[in-house]
Amino acid sequence: MKRTSLAHWPCSIARTMDLLGDWWTPLVLREAFYGVRRFDDFQHSLGLARNTLTVRLQRLVEEGLLERVPYQQRPERFEYVLTDKGRDFYPVLMALTAWGDRWLSGPQGPPVTLRHEECGHTTSAVVVCEHCGEPLKAGAVRGEMGPGFPERLAQRPDVRERFGARPDSA
Incomplete structure (x- = not known):
């Protein structure tokens, strides 16, 4: 079932909840504040399915709360770093x-x-x-x-x- 978007409602609470979307997203942010930066560490600490975590991290990157930063070349690997928007x-x-x-x-x-x-x-x-x-x-x-x-x-x-x-x- 597709959920109704609240992104354009004239309410900052509704817009924020639209961005968060579910209970996992604030928990991903919590872990980022605890210093977790790498995909496997998020997955281990939250016990979250890889596909669900991938979607949550992508959304947080798209919305500018996290930045995807490379930390290894071969194989290419990334970590997720809080941005100013994320720290706020x-x-x-x-x-x-x-x-x-x-x-x-x-x-x-x-x-x-x-x-x-x-x-x-x-x-x-x-x-x-x-x-x-x-x-x-x-x-x-x-x-x-x-x-x-x-x-x-x-x-x-x-x-x-x-x-x-x-x-x-x-």
């Missing part, structure tokens, strides 16, 4: 980790803890306002139509009720 995905994985640690860990605690190299303390992700530094919490933040919001949707009453009028049309 790190806070997303950390937010997922923090949520999973809080709500899905067993009584013995989280399976992996994170230590901040600069200060030496264990830590977890906290999403904060980039201006005041306060944590962002549900109910304390509201969505507004941004410059990329489609005009055809901005005119719908249900959308205007949810997001208000565009700031430039008030």
Whole structure:
């Protein structure tokens, strides 16, 4: 069954989920952040079928999160290196980790803890306002139509009720 593309939806969450596509892709990225770079190492650490891993790595390369870099000539072999775009995905994985640690860990605690190299303390992700530094919490933040919001949707009453009028049309 072919899935519906969310790539052109006016929603960054939908577009991101379209790119991720499934549960394996974030796990491939997790392994890349843990330092895994070679196909066989990804396969070994994830226990993933070669064809599935090939498709996930190709997609991440096509989307610019990983770069395929040769490391051997004969036979030709490649490793997968995080790009700037890929490294920018790190806070997303950390937010997922923090949520999973809080709500899905067993009584013995989280399976992996994170230590901040600069200060030496264990830590977890906290999403904060980039201006005041306060944590962002549900109910304390509201969505507004941004410059990329489609005009055809901005005119719908249900959308205007949810997001208000565009700031430039008030």
